[in-house]
Amino acid sequence: xxxxxxxxxxxxxxxxxxxxxxxxxxxxxxxxxxxxxxxxxxxxxxxxxxxxxxxxxxxxxxxxxxxxxxxxxxxxxxxxxxxxxxxxxxxxxxxxxxxxxxxxxxxxxxxxxxxxxxxxxxxxx
Numbered sequence: 001x002x003x004x005x006x007x008x009x010x011x012x013x014x015x016x017x018x019x020x021x022x023x024x025x026x027x028x029x030x031x032x033x034x035x036x037x038x039x040x041x042x043x044x045x046x047x048x049x050x051x052x053x054x055x056x057x058x059x060x061x062x063x064x065x066x067x068x069x070x071x072x073x074x075x076x077x078x079x080x081x082x083x084x085x086x087x088x089x090x091x092x093x094x095x096x097x098x099x100x101x102x103x104x105x106x107x108x109x110x111x112x113x114x115x116x117x118x119x120x121x122x123x124x125x
Contacts, residue, residue: 001025003068003099007075010104011061017053019046025104032107055122056081056089072099072106079111083118084125091115 001009006025013021023042031039040048053059059081066075079091091111098106113120 001102003073004066006099006102006104007066007068007073007095007097008064011064011075011077014049015059015061017049022046022049025102027100027103027105030104030106032109034109035111035113036108051123052119055084055125056119058082072097072104084122085118087118089119091119 009021010025012018013025022045026042026045028042030042030045032045033039059079062078062080064075064077066073073095074097075095077093077095079089079093081089083089092115094110096108096110097104
């Protein structure tokens with residue numbers, strides 16, 4: 001798989017909550033963070049993904065713009081769904097990832113925290 005295919009595989013698997021596929025494209029010691037927050041391991045990412053999908057109905061990624069780089073990939077997309085209060089969620093997200101030997105070793109996700117306020121509220125309820 002090339003780096004663009006790795007990105008696509010990851011986000012399809014995240015949307016479907018396919019843990020086995022997520023783990024297959026991530027290095028066991030992969031680290032990720034969101035908006036320069038604390039690092040998460042693969043298992044923490046899987047738990048976070050499940051928590052989000054527990055509160056966001058019709059969770060999906062839309063409008064993906066994906067670019068392979070020599071060392072990984074960059075993907076911009078919208079994360080959409082419906083929050084428990086009925087409000088629509090539409091977050092613009094940018095993910096920068098490093099890939100080594102066909103596995104994601106590092107991901108940095110950037111999201112507008114103001115736009116994510118509804119999601120954060122739902123996750124803390």
